[in-house]
């Protein structure tokens with residue numbers, strides 16, 4: 001098989017989805033992959049080996065999710081995949097009614113993130129996927145940031161019976177964390193800037209902004225937390241490590257996770273800042289890196305925005 | 319195949335079903351709109367579907383998906399008559415804590431395979447069910463009931479094209495046709511289905527013998543459809 005010749009670490013996150021799905025199909029007879037043409041090139045070996053369990057419904061996204069839900073209703077664990085906006089936006093009612101309302105689970109895998117396909121324009125960009133998925137009862141939302149995290153996340157989600165959304169973006173990060181749902185401490189801000197009354201800034205990085213957030217945390221001497229799970233959040237770790245100023249950095253719509261973070265951090269008065277993609281349509285092509293800069297999601301943009309916002313004095317009320 | 323009768327239970331006649339419907343609605347007489355699905359459901363549960371309360375979780379039971387969830391009185395009455403839940407539950411219809419609402423909920427009503435209400439969801443779910451049966455090498459079939467106007471939904475077009483395209487022969491579509499679609503032309507539903515590779519028959523939706531014959535029909539390698547023609551909505555309203 002052609003895909004086995006490539007070392008897993010060398011595969012892009014999206015290609016790793018295809019590889020992991022192929023492996024899961026071989027490992028479990030009660031699992032199927034449903035696609036709507038997209039990523040068929042990553043599933044060719046799987047379709048040959050398991051023609052009845054790689055189901056390509058053509059360019060039909062309502063049917064994509066409905067078919068996956070029909071499989072789930074009848075004891076087959078579905079992996080349901082297309083680009084994020086086609087999956088979560090176009091077929092949103094199918095996600096709410098065919099999966100959540102019927103009381104069945106499944107693994108929704110949306111690829112492309114907010115601007116992996118920057119050159120394709122707005123129609124292929126999914127900055128609202130996490131915000132929309134978060135409205136679905138019981139939905140667990142994952143944003144793995146490396147190829148290894150993609151595989152670990154998919155394996156755990158497939159082994160579960162619930163409803164999962166896995167956001168696969170090819171903006172792979174250098175910094176890897178365990179894909180275990182926990183909030184991991186990547187950096188601890190020093191007490192030089194902080195004090196008993198004003199501990200260091202706390203940055204929370206969700207998704208493929210981890211490297212830029214780490215660089216920003218160093219520049220700001222901030223604490224950095226990160227998790228591959230965007231919902232539900234690891235509240236105990238948040239409460240253990242968060243200071244009085246909390247910045248949530250996410251490469252999708254700004255503010256998406258702020259309410260959930262704030263709800264976990266209701267034990268003390270704090271200030272919150274949400275950094276993410278802008279609600280204003282960018283209307284630019286170019287590269288994903290250019291989009292990150294345009295949204296202020298590069299390290300320099302993060303540092304600039306957080307410095308503007310932070311009040312590094314001992315007085316909580318200026 | 320006939321579903322097993324409950325010992326000592328009265329036969330599920332049309333009179334018995336309409337009497338149970340009266341417990342839901344309080345009406346002695348039922349409009350043709352309220353009974354548009356009644357004969358199809360009576361034939362399905364009495365003569366076609368291999369389902370029973372005792373085998374509600376049997377992976378090889380036949381699946382019946384009521385996609386057209388509105389006007390569920392006949393469905394509830396047929397399920398109660400076949401012993402899926404006690405008849406006195408019918409008296410609670412639409413109460414706050416009743417399992418029986420204006421659209422069926424599979425998590426609340428024994429024997430209900432899918433929750434429905436929003437149109438155009440049952441047929442794609444049935445496509446998934448047919449795939450699951452194929453994967454599991456199950457001899458069961460899935461029968462999904464839609465209204466004629468429900469076929470307006472684009473999700474139905476997606477499912478019709480796809481199921482015909484790959485020849486999903488565990489799938490049967492029943493269209494209860496009361497010509498309620500705004501742009502209905504008699505005969506076009508079966509033309510549309512046949513154009514996409516389906517076997518499709520139009521029969522009198524009140525004729526139990528013809529319904530049984532059509533619903534028993536299976537065509538290897540093709541999904542099939544039964545268009546059950548009932549009284550036109552416009553005529554019935556007159």
Ligand SMILES: [Mg+2]
Pocket residue numbers: 465466467468494495496497498499
């Ligand atoms: Mg109708």
